[in-house]
Amino acid sequence: MNKSRGKPGQKYQNREAYKFDKWRTDPKAKMLAAMQVINCCPKCTQVIEWKIQFGKYKTLTRPATCLDCKEKAVKYAYHTRCIPCVEKSKRCSKCGDSQSEFVNLPPPSDSELAKKDAEFKSELKRLPERKRRTLLRYMEKLKLDSENPENENQEAIKDKLQEYTEKYAKNDFEFDEFDDERSDVSDDSDNEDLDD
Incomplete structure (x- = not known):
């Protein structure tokens, strides 16, 4: 052969x-x-x-x-x-x-999904109302444009949220600082009234 x-x-x-x-x-x-x-x-x-x-x-x-x-x-x-x-x-x-x-x-498990969702909501709460609504409109637009909204747009949304958080997020500040300044202003006005 x-x-x-x-x-x-x-x-x-x-x-x-x-x-x-x-x-x-x-x-x-x-x-x-x-x-x-x-x-x-x-x-x-x-x-x-x-x-x-x-x-x-x-x-x-x-x-x-x-x-x-x-x-x-x-x-x-x-x-x-x-x-x-x-x-x-x-x-x-x-x-x-x-x-x-x-x-x-x-x-991911249900607990991991719940944790991510809670983190996302807390990040959204830190944004000003105008930027929050802008981000939500952006998310809706991405969902309408794509066929598989769950997987494709997660990175784009995370990047946009990170960008907005860095620029516009409200930092945790104490309201006592403002109260002290107002009390100083009110003390000065009281002193002026006494001088007259």
Whole structure:
């Protein structure tokens, strides 16, 4: 056989991509279709997504042991580290590689979202009314202009808020200083009345 020719490609190409959940209606298939791989490097993310795409992903029946903290806290199949350990060490949850960036980060929790919202509102309260309304109109304009307002415009809004805060924010000052000045003025006027 002639080795220079090599192996030919597949004879027939598929017209449609394979769908593992085409005929499946069980809740596991729906869960896998909506699943997102988090805290993994690009290579491990690609491997796990392939398993999900072709129906080879097997979920954990009980939590696995974390390699770093030795606790049963790993909730995702094929992962070897729990989420707190991954956040501390900044290593891939599957292979432990610390050189590459994570592809998908976990979504923020409700408490984190509430904290960010409270910080944003406190920053807004520090602005004068005119600048606050200007910023709110700017935010509305950005939401109307974009298709995905949640992700695209966050940086622009943060930059604008930071700029306004630096320029126009009200600093915390004591009102006693004004009271002292008014009392000085009133004392002087009382003295003038006595002199007459």
